[in-house]
Amino acid sequence: MSPVAVAQPVNLEDFVRKDDPKGKKFDAVSDAIDDINIAKLKDQPVVEEVDNAYDASEFDSSKDKDTFRQFVDENEGSRRFYIEQHTKQTVDFNREARRKAFEKPRAIMGIWEAMEMLNTLVDASDPDTDATQIEHLLQTAEAMRKDGKPEWMQLTGLIHDLGKLLYFFGSDGQWDVVGDTYVVGCEFPTEKIVYKDTFKDCPDLNHPVYSTKYGIYEPGCGLENLLITWGHDEYLYMVMKEQSNLPQSALNMIRYHSFYPWHRERAYTYFENEADKQALKDVLAFNPYDLYSKSDSKPDPVALRPYYESLIAKYIPHKIKW
Numbered sequence: 001m002s003p004v005a006v007a008q009p010v011n012l013e014d015f016v017r018k019d020d021p022k023g024k025k026f027d028a029v030s031d032a033i034d035d036i037n038i039a040k041l042k043d044q045p046v047v048e049e050v051d052n053a054y055d056a057s058e059f060d061s062s063k064d065k066d067t068f069r070q071f072v073d074e075n076e077g078s079r080r081f082y083i084e085q086h087t088k089q090t091v092d093f094n095r096e097a098r099r100k101a102f103e104k105p106r107a108i109m110g111i112w113e114a115m116e117m118l119n120t121l122v123d124a125s126d127p128d129t130d131a132t133q134i135e136h137l138l139q140t141a142e143a144m145r146k147d148g149k150p151e152w153m154q155l156t157g158l159i160h161d162l163g164k165l166l167y168f169f170g171s172d173g174q175w176d177v178v179g180d181t182y183v184v185g186c187e188f189p190t191e192k193i194v195y196k197d198t199f200k201d202c203p204d205l206n207h208p209v210y211s212t213k214y215g216i217y218e219p220g221c222g223l224e225n226l227l228i229t230w231g232h233d234e235y236l237y238m239v240m241k242e243q244s245n246l247p248q249s250a251l252n253m254i255r256y257h258s259f260y261p262w263h264r265e266r267a268y269t270y271f272e273n274e275a276d277k278q279a280l281k282d283v284l285a286f287n288p289y290d291l292y293s294k295s296d297s298k299p300d301p302v303a304l305r306p307y308y309e310s311l312i313a314k315y316i317p318h319k320i321k322w
């Protein structure tokens with residue numbers, strides 16, 4: 001863990017986006033993306049050859065998964081979102097985004113403060129929205145707690161989407177924050193990527209190297225060596241890898257939770273190494289809590305805070321750099 005950073009008070013007004021003052025556009029897109037993955041998970045239950053060391057999630061076993069909204073392929077908003085993501089997430093963009101991410105910290109704050117910041121900046125007052133950001137984080141963590149999952153995993157559930165703060169830290173739009181992730185620098189396995197027909201304007205599509213099966217990588221090189229599209233997963237992974245003592249499985253859950261082409265569709269298996277077998281188990285154990293806890297009853301942040309602050313204190317410094 002790095003030394004505790006000196007905190008400056010965070011002025012929320014500095015982070016309000018002029019093009020989306022209440023974060024409503026962002027909230028709508030985030031929800032639409034989740035709806036697609038919920039519906040797809042229901043339609044295509046994962047049957048894995050993996051010997052999953054984790055017990056299956058139980059909290060959702062009695063839930064009628066049919067109540068989740070159907071994946072609608074003609075959903076224009078989601079389609080527009082993915083056209084932009086699939087066009088703009090290039091190798092050059094991804095290298096630059098990683099370089100710029102930690103040039104200087106945008107804020108120094110603790111986990112709970114970051115949760116409140118995200119919750120304030122994204123005003124989920126749309127009646128169709130089932131949960132605010134803070135509620136979604138708490139629902140994910142509480143569902144894990146109910147199933148007796150270890151403390152580090154509950155904490156991972158609590159923080160997993162905090163990388164969405166990127167949207168308020170100077171991201172270009174939403175395409176570089178949310179959405180399913182995939183690999184750049186090699187051929188796009190479009191059959192296994194949502195809205196597969198939306199890559200035609202991507203400058204990397206016909207690149208002499210990036211368009212080949214392995215592209216800039218070697219077979220078996222391990223997922224950790226791939227440039228996976230930049231967004232809230234990779235950003236929070238980088239923050240936590242440097243500044244927490246969360247176990248590797250927690251880092252895997254954070255880093256790959258939106259990597260549906262890999263963990264659900266099983267694309268990119270030719271890049272996996274031994275460590276990725278565990279990473280797959282980690283993400284598959286995490287995923288139901290992220291998706292299915294959305295219909296759970298609303299948690300009370302005030303009542304739950306002391307418990308989660310005690311978990312945070314075990315793994316993450318009081319203040320960290322964002």
Ligand SMILES: [Fe+2]
Pocket residue numbers: 160161232257258
């Ligand atoms: Fe997420």
Ligand SMILES: [Fe+2]
Pocket residue numbers: 136160161290
């Ligand atoms: Fe989530």
